[in-house]
Amino acid sequence: MTGFYTLFHKELLRFWKVSFQTVLAPVLTTMLYLLIFSHVLEDHVQAYPGVAYTAFLIPGLVMMAVLQNAFANSSSSLIQSRVTGNIVFVLLSPLSYREIFLAYVLASVARGLMVGLGVYLVTLGFFEVPLHSFPWVLLFALLGSALLGALGIIAGIWAEKFDQLAAFQNFIILPLTFLSGVFYSIHSLPPFWQSLSHFNPFFYMIDGFRYGFFGVSDVSPYFSFAIAVTCFLAVSWLTLQMLKTGYKLRH
């Protein structure tokens, strides 16, 4: 336990020591999205009847911040350690691959939740957002950040250099989050794009998370939950296999 706890603690310190960049900057960026989109679209878009566009937008942006920062945490920590070579200190230790997995995922969850909470608290100062069911909100935030934390491990191990990691982030993670219904309800999309959105796992996480705020969603939160859990288990299994076999870590 001490070994796992130490690595977890080290991973927390790693982002906390540069929290301007890892926590405050994403909170600010997300607030800018919110101010600009709500200013431009408030009067033009109504996603759900009776729900103001800004209120609709906030949970989506919060979840997007949670997901992106959870991914950024494990992936950038791993690639930095690998490029600079200090990953060797973890690899030389008797830490098991499960402990390494848990420590990186939980640190990602911590950063994701911290940024998400930061965005949420700041928005509360300016806008009113209902809170229908806190357990659903928490559940999707935890699942989403854990899933992206695990994906971050995969990306951080797979990428040989920062350029490849940036490609993973910009060509996979970013489009999936932007096209997941953060800024719109997928019911507003043409039928083709609507059905395509159903193949995007991020859509279910955002939709379920939003259900926690409004009690309204595009699909049932139970269904979204099932999809999110399935994705998390599948990605975790893959990540654990990579760590167990030492893929790209132990040549």
Place this chain on the structure above:
Amino acid sequence: MTPAIEINQVYKHFGEVTALEGVDVEINPGEFFALLGPNGAGKSTLIHILAGLTLASSGNARVMGHDVVTGYREARRLLGVVPQELVFDPFFSVRETLVIQSGYYGLKKNDAWIDEIIHHLDLADKANTNMRALSGGMKRRVLVAQALVHKPPVIVLDEPTAGVDVELRQALWRFIKQLNRDGHTIVLTTHYLEEAEALCNRVAMLKQGKVVALDSTQNLINSTSGASVRLRLSSDTLPAVLQPLLSSHDEGYCVLTVKEYSEIEGVLAALRRAQVQVLEMQLLQPDLEEVFVKIMSSTESQEVA
């Protein structure tokens, strides 16, 4: 007695390249062991396999009886490795680095031992300095300290003195010798053969992934034929009877090789008979470097043949 390290028929292929070809080495507890060989001979690969940083293609390795793959947690607890590359975590100070490293090994309250290592490696002034701000030599000391946080019975140092100043080299070896006297097994790779000769009781030489020599340091040195004597003579020409012994001749000095020191008496007698005076005389001890060069070049010619 369980060997400190056992390496059985280890092969390692990187694609087409064979880095290790059936290496067998056994190192007993308490030994001070040198792993020598030119660059690319496979020394680091072998150490990486022991440390679990690389997986052997076939064969197995054990640390104090624990297989490095199937019993990796126990094997890694018993092993401390100083890596060759100067790596560090720029987020932390020296002390933080050592506390974190202890934690990885499951040690919560390790401050007394950390203080001791810091003291022995002369890191006290820098204990709270961020790793980024340290000089190369200081970073090297921290790497050594990190390998020792869990008091491993087996310590492996991969070229610990490459590019390190005299002061640190001496301090480092004092500390490592102390650890060896306390019963720790030490395995060392180095390109400084005089270091290996002075410190290590046994030596393995690797060449192109194969062990080409494995014996006690003394036996290896004795294995080179005879001794040499370096002479400056009053005459430039060597008596004909001594010509077969001449191994080199330059700048007024001749080096004669004899099988045993007792033959030197005959050499001196021959010189006296030829009325040649000895102006200077120096006995040359064979050393590990000579053995190393000889073994490396002889295996080369074998391969050509």
